[in-house]
Amino acid sequence: MSYLQEKYINPLTDFGFKKLFGTEPNKILLMDFLNQILPEKHQIQELSYSKNEHVGQQELDRKAIFDVYCVGQSGERFIVEVQKAKQNYFKDRSIYYASFPIQEQAKRGNWDDKLEPVYTVGILDFIFDDHKLDAELIHVVALKKSAQRSFSDKLKFIYIELPKFKKTEAELETQFDKWLYVFRHLSQLQKRPTKFQEKIFEKLFEAAEIAKFSKNELVAYEESLKYYRDMKNVVDTSKEEGWLEGQKAGCEQRNYEIARVLKAKGMPIQEISEITGLTAQEIEHL
Structure with a gap:
């Protein structure tokens, strides 16, 4: 299998x-x-996975399919998403997805209007355009009143911009540092680094070892890795050719070019639409 040269899986x-x-x-x-x-008040001691597919109440609502969707022991909902490339309406999509864990809580009998907290966690393999000059790599978005006072703690969005994490293994200090290092470098490693001796990372590296995969898992991973690399190549090429720096017409042309390449590679039209902002009809006519 030509794509599987690494020892450990790519977590992105x-x-x-x-x-x-x-x-x-x-x-x-x-x-x-x-x-x-x-x-601290929402630290997880136990969680259970919920189905990661929700369908809107209206026929026109598109499906919301989450990477991981789980519920904490106290009822908190967590949507955890990996986002590999910028999308025109990524923040809108995050809000849309967060509405499903809110709506499902109203389906209980004799609902008293009390909501359990909903968290959307985005692990981003890109940097927001409006954060390029901001050194902070983690952004927490909450419901605020005027003067930055909290309105409610029941809905939060947490975005992590991975490209901003530049620490080497020697510079890792916290557990959070180690997790970010894993997301950025796991597939490039040949052994577990000396700083990752905790039991949690022993389990991680064992689960990530490609040699232990079944034949079906190897096939599925190779397809997923090819998709990831194709996506990355398309985005990188668009940057190199200056499409992302153009005016509105240039941006539209860039979206059409990316959509054309992704469609030729067999990506579902819905996913191409989310990435480029083009309508399904526009993509079908390419």
Whole structure:
């Protein structure tokens, strides 16, 4: 298998992320990662996975399919998404997705209007345009009143911009540092680094070892890795050719070019639409 040269899985691929963080045997990995970014009162001791597909109430609502969707022991909802490339309406999509865990709480009998907290965690393989000059790599968005006073703590968005994380292994200090290092460098490693001796990372590296995959897992991972690399190549090429720096007409042309390449590679039209902002009809006519 030509794509599988590394020892460890790439956690930013769809298959890799769900293998490490979206399965019952490995849920301790997800809990440890989330606890690095959650407030003290919402630290997770246990969680359960929910179905990661929701369908809107209206026929025109498109499906919301989450990478990982889980519920904490106290009822908190967590949507955890890996985003590999910029999308025109990524923030809008985050809000749309967050509406489903809110709506589902109203389906209980004799609902008293009390909501459990909903968190959307985005692990981003890009930097927001409006944050390029901001050194902070983690952004917490909450409901605020005037003067930055909290309106409600029931809905929060946490975005992590991975490209801003530049620390070397020697510079790692916190558990959060180590998790970010894993997301950025796991597939490039040949052994578990000396700073990763905790039991949680022993389990991570064991689960990530490609040589232990079944034949079906190898096939699924290779497809996921190819998709990830194709996506990255398309985005990198668009940057190199200056499409992303153009005016409105140039941006539109860039979206059409990316859509044309992704369609030729067999990507579903819905996903191309989310990435480029083009309508399904526009994509079908390419």
